[in-house]
Amino acid sequence: MTRGLPLLWSVVSLLGLLGLWWVLALGADPRVFPAPPAVLEALLREAASGDLARHLGATLARVAAAFVLALTIGSAIGIALGMNHGLDRLFDPWVVLFLNLPALVVIVLAYVWFGLNEVAAIGAVAVNKIPNVVVTLREGARALDRSYAELARVYRFSFASRMRDVVLPQLQPFFAAASRSGIALIWKIVLVVELLGRSNGVGFQIHLHFQLFDVATILAYALAFVAVMLLVETLLLRPYDRYATRWRAPHA
Amino acid sequence: MTRGLPLLWSVVSLLGLLGLWWVLALGADPRVFPAPPAVLEALLREAASGDLARHLGATLARVAAAFVLALTIGSAIGIALGMNHGLDRLFDPWVVLFLNLPALVVIVLAYVWFGLNEVAAIGAVAVNKIPNVVVTLREGARALDRSYAELARVYRFSFASRMRDVVLPQLQPFFAAASRSGIALIWKIVLVVELLGRSNGVGFQIHLHFQLFDVATILAYALAFVAVMLLVETLLLRPYDRYATRWRAPHA
Amino acid sequence: MLEVDIASKTYPAVGGPPLLAIEGLRFSVPDGTFACLVGPSGCGKTTCLRILLGLERDFDGRTVLPGGNPRIGVAFQEPRLLPWRTVEENVRLALPKAMRARPLHDLFARLGLDGFENFYPGALSLGLARRAALARAFAVEPGLLLLDEPFVSLDEATAQDLRALLLDVWQARPTTALMVTHNLREAAQLADRIIVLSQRPGQVRGEHLIAVDRTRRTPEAVNAICAEVSARFPGLL
Amino acid sequence: MLEVDIASKTYPAVGGPPLLAIEGLRFSVPDGTFACLVGPSGCGKTTCLRILLGLERDFDGRTVLPGGNPRIGVAFQEPRLLPWRTVEENVRLALPKAMRARPLHDLFARLGLDGFENFYPGALSLGLARRAALARAFAVEPGLLLLDEPFVSLDEATAQDLRALLLDVWQARPTTALMVTHNLREAAQLADRIIVLSQRPGQVRGEHLIAVDRTRRTPEAVNAICAEVSARFPGLL
Amino acid sequence: LEPVRVGVLKFGTVNWELDAMKNAGFDHAAGVDVEIVPFAGEDASNVALQAGTVDVIVSDWLWVSRLRADGADFTFVPYSSSVGAIMVPQGSALRTLADLRGRKLGVAGGPLDKSWLLIQGLARRDHGLDLAAENDVVYGAAPLLAEKARQGELEAVLNFWHHNARLEANGFRTLVGAEDAAAALGASGPVSALGYVFSEKWAQARPLAARGFVQASRATKALLSSSDAEWERLAPLVRADGAELLALRDRYRDGIPARPAAEDEADAARLHAVLAELGGEKLVGRSPVMAPGTYWPGLADGF
């Protein structure tokens, strides 16, 4: 119906959220739960000093690198495990292990072994996220429709075509889930990574301001990242979703 | 073929992992990368003092409570958004916001507003995890096969039956993914929650030993939790998977 | 009275002009009678049934179902069983609460499904799956039967048994039936009227009323009806 | 020579005794000939084709395909198109690399698919989808055709066109064909031999060789063949 | 110039000192070039030192002793004797340590925090009171606990000195300080709580760097203890003004080590023994006595 106006809806929705926040903040202690103007002020201050751009940029670069790493490696492993029962049986305990290794442990070990550098930081984040991608894509691969695999076999599809034309389209919802919650998880781990051993980035700033209990600035940084993610969602993920599912009946 | 022996495979796999660890540890500084015996010693020491059981118990209770909360609330919201395009359009920005709110922010705000208590801790963890469940189940609900919904409509299935017999079975892989990566994520957040404002739990212990840079004990606690998760995987999740997918052709 | 009056039904097409499936399709089926819908592949037969089932709402026109809101027994063009429920569960789920507990052995036996009650649909041959879908349609004691080629993928002997069963179900209680088929002999054997559709966009080319009593439709009588219909609607066979 | 010698094929059944689908099924089809497989629903016809396609490996017995490892054109019992690829993409994907670019207009036109090349399968009627699946089977220039009830869900006029097309494809190059059908007239019209299967567990009840040249199979000749087969195999019709 | 990389908390007290040092050029004057590597958390600087990314961090001698006992070669140069204290609101009915029975008490730094251990020792010795067992103790992040104390959810909070200084400016008073506990437990004067920590190997390999850095630090401390203007300059970095800034300044000055390191070390060893007795291996690590070399031997030779 109003399919053409998704942006309008987003704006309405965000305004609603803002209103809700404002109303809740009215009665609260502003040190603890600042109202929108206070956060905006903090945001503008950080933006004017150039800190916001620098730290946000550093964080986004890390998130992007770790995301690409984790999604490619994780989905390759996940699909392989999901499609091969034997492999899965063998490596399932490893997946459970890496899935449940605390981020702190992985990050500290990475820093200690590889030094406090970007490679260790991004690698640690990727190692944290990969098992999550594996688990999601593995479920997807387990639920693959066999009849299409049979078709591909009978008509001798090449391996590339089997993946591109048969497997990946079926895994689209799992990719969508893994990438959305993936970015979010990666960003949360990047915050920890930055806390434990980087000298810039949003995580670094958030923790600094946590030491001062400056909630407004913490929120300013957090919301700046959220804003970027909203843009990514609206300008990249949503259109890609629509493209990838154009074959499904409309309004489905 | 050897379907009857999954436990044997798990054991083989775990032994392999142990061997790999041992070999890697041979050349490393034992302070930084302790070999299995050192970790075992730490584990036995903590177990003997009763600390292990106490802290692990506290953490498991929190993980379980937050898991149940997050999975029920998250999947209800996710399914609703996935099935209703209008709702989704309206609330998508909210989902992105809550998905990307840093754990630290949520946890600190929860502690500040609701006090340093279990309710705040578990609530904060659930709030952190809910958006992830929403995103996964929403993708699942978007990919639901319309033909079955039509069937349910024509034969006037009740709402309960529509959910139980039509929607949920199709969402099984998404539930499996959300619950596996869910437990893992929740446990990681519980660690942070315990670090910031609880006086027991594995996260508390890990942080304590992290301050002393006692990697062996850190690993002992981390692996104790992983061991519990391996049991949960083997004794609960796997059998449940098999039950839930018994209708799929075997070996699929 | 089942009434269909669809001025037009178009489907939006991905990356192309919309597709006009039906234009000016008008017919009616008196209560308690049996009508067959025949017409070329792709002319809008399934679309028409979907509109009657309330599954397509975006069309110009109106439909009236017999008795307002009858219980419908439907056989989709594919079996459409829930793959995660056994054959028996699939049938029972479709039953209204009050009928849930009714015995189904006899029905399953007549459909040749005995022994398959606890099979999941994935382990059925297509013919068995179709029969399970028919069991579901018959078990609900429908006031309206909408069947989309129910007897394909069945050997002639089985199909013949099932046609008899269909007539039994239809006669047991006052039921209106609309069945899509490509098999003119089948139509001639079962129907009170045959509604012949044109090429897409589907509209009624004509109706053929069959006066011969059903009990007296011997193979010869059926042949005669077929010949009559073919003559009236050239190109149909 | 296509040779089938299946001593037994059982399916494990969920929560029940295993199901014996085929027992002692033995037949062969000489190179370049056309055979039809008929038999009651659920007797193991699809299972037999699946074994020939290499999709079921867990059986007792052996099979030999003509020419060792021929390119196979297959029509599954359901259309089995990739829903996320258009009709044309579905066909082209099945083509060997060297043939990917070949023009397909003529084939699509003969199948009545022109205008639907860019449709996704979800927007096709079942009959159109079946034709797309046939287009795929024919386009690969198969050395072996395995067809599972290819012409159901089509009106008789369309089906007749497609049968002619099938014969064209089959004759264009040396092709062995094995087709499952429940339509005896269809078998009588197309086949060199009709292989009649028993009830499950499927085995060969008998084979009927058709000597009449294909060009001379008038409706009357077909009727005669059908009568002959029915007489030889009571209960088939 | 010898480069020295120092890992600090961006808004931590050490950063104030280093900023003043670099601003006044004391590092160059002492022949070293100090590079400040800011981190967001204390743990980060620990990791950085272990990973060899920085040369010097600030930590306490208990930590150093414990790690030395485990085979590390870190060593310690006194930096500040400011320690934690238990704070209560001005109007609180709590007057002495003995009043602390059955209260909701926040403790920053965790159960192994040295201030916490010393105060526990004092309470046990003087009042027969087991603070950890007889109170509702909440361990947690320092800023969060400070906030909770302000909100009134905690009746008392043991926090780090810079948080306490801010609390003090906001209507809190000290119930008992760790330095009181230390004195009561046998220390002859203020014992350094925190110090610069570096690896002995590094100090051996780069003696000029280590000595130069210590020298520069002393010069800076002299400046900060005399010049109020310097504190005005530092205000933005300290993130405080008015009463808060003054409280922080005064507490910082109070903490500047004034005694020869050897006396400090002797008292530290005494406290270590007390702590070992209080908590055993779990608290102090494998070694029952302070590990030899915990205080940098380089300080001994007349430095």
Ligand SMILES: Nc1ncnc2c1ncn2[C@@H]1O[C@H](COP(=O)(O)OP(=O)(O)OP(=O)(O)O)[C@@H](O)[C@H]1O
């Ligand atoms: N969802 C859809 N989107 C676009 N076009 C559709 C859709 N569903 C059906 N069509 C088109 O509408 C026309 C009529 O389809 P319908 O399924 O009603 O045919 P039919 O008469 O049932 O044919 P058949 O005998 O082959 O089953 C066809 O051309 C089909 O391609």
Ligand SMILES: Nc1ncnc2c1ncn2[C@@H]1O[C@H](COP(=O)(O)OP(=O)(O)OP(=O)(O)O)[C@@H](O)[C@H]1O
């Ligand atoms: N995956 C399976 N698991 C268990 N049983 C199966 C499976 N596939 C088929 N069967 C059973 O094997 C028997 C033969 O099935 P098959 O599909 O070969 O029959 P068919 O001759 O093709 O029947 P139709 O004409 O109905 O398509 C049937 O009884 C069917 O229920």
Ligand SMILES: [Mg+2]
């Ligand atoms: Mg149709």
Ligand SMILES: [Mg+2]
């Ligand atoms: Mg079959």
